[in-house]
Amino acid sequence: MQAKISSIKQNERTFIEAARRAQIVAAAIEVLADHGYPNASFAKIAKQAGLSSTGMISYHFRGKDDLIREVVSEIMRVAVEFVTAQLEGETDYMVRLRAHFAANLALLDEYPKHVAALSSILANTHPDDRQQLGLDSHLAEFGLVQEDRFRQGQRAGVFRDFDPETMVMAIRGALDAAYGRAAVDPDFDTAACARELADIFDYATRRQS
Numbered sequence: 379m380q381a382k383i384s385s386i387k388q389n390e391r392t393f394i395e396a397a398r399r400a401q402i403v404a405a406a407i408e409v410l411a412d413h414g415y416p417n418a419s420f421a422k423i424a425k426q427a428g429l430s431s432t433g434m435i436s437y438h439f440r441g442k443d444d445l446i447r448e449v450v451s452e453i454m455r456v457a458v459e460f461v462t463a464q465l466e467g468e469t470d471y472m473v474r475l476r477a478h479f480a481a482n483l484a485l486l487d488e489y490p491k492h493v494a495a496l497s498s499i500l501a502n503t504h505p506d507d508r509q510q511l512g513l514d515s516h517l518a519e520f521g522l523v524q525e526d527r528f529r530q531g532q533r534a535g536v537f538r539d540f541d542p543e544t545m546v547m548a549i550r551g552a553l554d555a556a557y558g559r560a561a562v563d564p565d566f567d568t569a570a571c572a573r574e575l576a577d578i579f580d581y582a583t584r585r586q587s
Contacts, residue, residue: 397531402439403452406423406426410449410494411490454516457492460486461481465477471531
């Protein structure tokens, strides 16, 4: 009986700690989006999370890099789940490519703080730092899926011959530029931008008859 009670208490502690970590990560995303990566101090994050001191953050995270790694993981989890859901069930290669831009730009409307936070991390970190923060591995994993999709489309005769890795890099650069423009342009039209990018890469990838 005592063992069962101890197990229940341990599960409660685990749940509470997980909830607290999630609360801190959510606050960090808000601070990163509103103040930028260089100014994302533990003091600001603690205030955003409604914590009495920064000690609670230090209890759950070993330092800023540890917290940012968790932030990156959470942002990428949300982004991948959102984009995947938008593309689910679509088997037509060209339609899926166009939908890829619509879904990625729709992130700006659905999760503006997540996108702004990620953009700030990208703009204010060295490539070596991005690797340590796990950002490069997340983006590389996502890119490999896109590359494989292009290769499948090439074998099916839908896409012309091109280097999938280079094409994915170009798409990533275009989307990053769109996110950057959205951050400074209050009138930025995400849907219109998605259509323009879709037209550009439709033309760039489609096999001409």
